[in-house]
Amino acid sequence: MNKQWWLEPCRVPDEAARQAARQRDARLTKPTGSLGRIEAVVPQLAALQGRARPSAEHVFIAIFAGDHGVAEEGVSAFPQSVTGQMLANFVNGGAAISVLAKQLEATLEVVDLGTAPPLSLPRVRHLSLGPGTRNFARESAMSAETCQLAMQAGRDSVLRAQQQRSELFIGGEMGIGNTTTAAALACALLGCAPHELAGPGTGLDEAGVARKRVVIERALALHAGSHDTLGWMQRLGGFELAALTGAYLACAQQGIVVLVDGFICSVAALCAVRLNPACRDWLLFAHRSAEPGHVAVLGALDAQPLLDLGLRLGEGSGAALAVPLLRMACALHDGMATFEEAAVAVKHS
Numbered sequence: 001m002n003k004q005w006w007l008e009p010c011r012v013p014d015e016a017a018r019q020a021a022r023q024r025d026a027r028l029t030k031p032t033g034s035l036g037r038i039e040a041v042v043p044q045l046a047a048l049q050g051r052a053r054p055s056a057e058h059v060f061i062a063i064f065a066g067d068h069g070v071a072e073e074g075v076s077a078f079p080q081s082v083t084g085q086m087l088a089n090f091v092n093g094g095a096a097i098s099v100l101a102k103q104l105e106a107t108l109e110v111v112d113l114g115t116a117p118p119l120s121l122p123r124v125r126h127l128s129l130g131p132g133t134r135n136f137a138r139e140s141a142m143s144a145e146t147c148q149l150a151m152q153a154g155r156d157s158v159l160r161a162q163q164q165r166s167e168l169f170i171g172g173e174m175g176i177g178n179t180t181t182a183a184a185l186a187c188a189l190l191g192c193a194p195h196e197l198a199g200p201g202t203g204l205d206e207a208g209v210a211r212k213r214v215v216i217e218r219a220l221a222l223h224a225g226s227h228d229t230l231g232w233m234q235r236l237g238g239f240e241l242a243a244l245t246g247a248y249l250a251c252a253q254q255g256i257v258v259l260v261d262g263f264i265c266s267v268a269a270l271c272a273v274r275l276n277p278a279c280r281d282w283l284l285f286a287h288r289s290a291e292p293g294h295v296a297v298l299g300a301l302d303a304q305p306l307l308d309l310g311l312r313l314g315e316g317s318g319a320a321l322a323v324p325l326l327r328m329a330c331a332l333h334d335g336m337a338t339f340e341e342a343a344v345a346v347k348h349s
Contacts, residue, residue, distance in 0.1 A: 067132025172316025
């Protein structure tokens with residue numbers, strides 16, 4: 001395998017399938033454009049799946065988890081021990097994403113990249129890259145080797161999804177402190193100030209948000225320089241964010257449609273697109289998060305999310321909530337009659 005596998009070509013969307021889907025949509029018994037943006041989603045899915053009648057039935061959800069050294073700066077409303085506790089909750093069926101995955105009849109995979117302290121839980125893939133990242137306000141979050149191992153973990157998850165013939169991949173994340181990590185990385189990649197992108201995360205008050213912004217400012221000053229995307233990920237990133245980045249790149253290379261979750265996942269998507277711009281075609285965006293930095297990241301990706309519900313839970317939950325919408329879009333496209341089939345007169349201008 002190429003050591004820089006993320007630079008390998010992405011699959012090319014099937015333009016013939018896209019056109020066939022558009023042609024079918026134009027013949028369905030409804031005014032053109034009456035289903036709004038739903039009408040744009042189906043041709044996009046058709047092009048990515050290489051068939052005029054796409055589907056979103058087979059869904060693979062991977063939750064990547066890891067702890068963050070920057071949590072010691074008091075940037076979260078919750079203690080770091082919650083990361084491990086939530087991992088147990090995921091596999092025991094008590095978390096939001098667990099309930100949603102069950103409702104969707106989706107595969108749910110939980111990957112522990114490294115927690116403090118290390119865990120041993122049944123039905124969790126423990127990769128043990130370390131006891132979380134280092135505190136990026138004082139040193140680089142991880143080594144270049146560890147960053148690439150985390151990216152590879154994301155790729156491996158996608159290869160398992162491919163073996164199951166999954167039609168849609170959702171990446172989720174868990175890690176106390178990871179909205180700080182995502183905000184810092186987004187600031188570095190977009191050239192924004194912390195006050196523009198850093199928000200309350202899991203529920204910080206105004207003083208907590210102010211503290212988070214100061215920590216990010218310190219980190220940006222500490223790591224100031226001309227770094228490429230991998231360099232910034234190594235310095236400011238998290239295990240789970242790197243894994244998400246690798247997963248999105250692998251999906252584009254293997255030909256699996258991605259449904260991107262909220263702020264943290266969108267920052268990973270930004271990293272993926274910066275590393276290999278062709279992967280952008282394979283990314284659908286589920287929702288606009290309540291986290292203030294999400295708007296800027298979505299703008300940088302020229303993304304129009306499907307939902308805007310004020311969500312900020314993470315775990316891939318917003319993406320899971322958008323799956324029924326995609327399924328209904330596909331059902332409408334596949335099941336509605338054409339004007340000819342329904343013997344409905346079409347007015348020609």
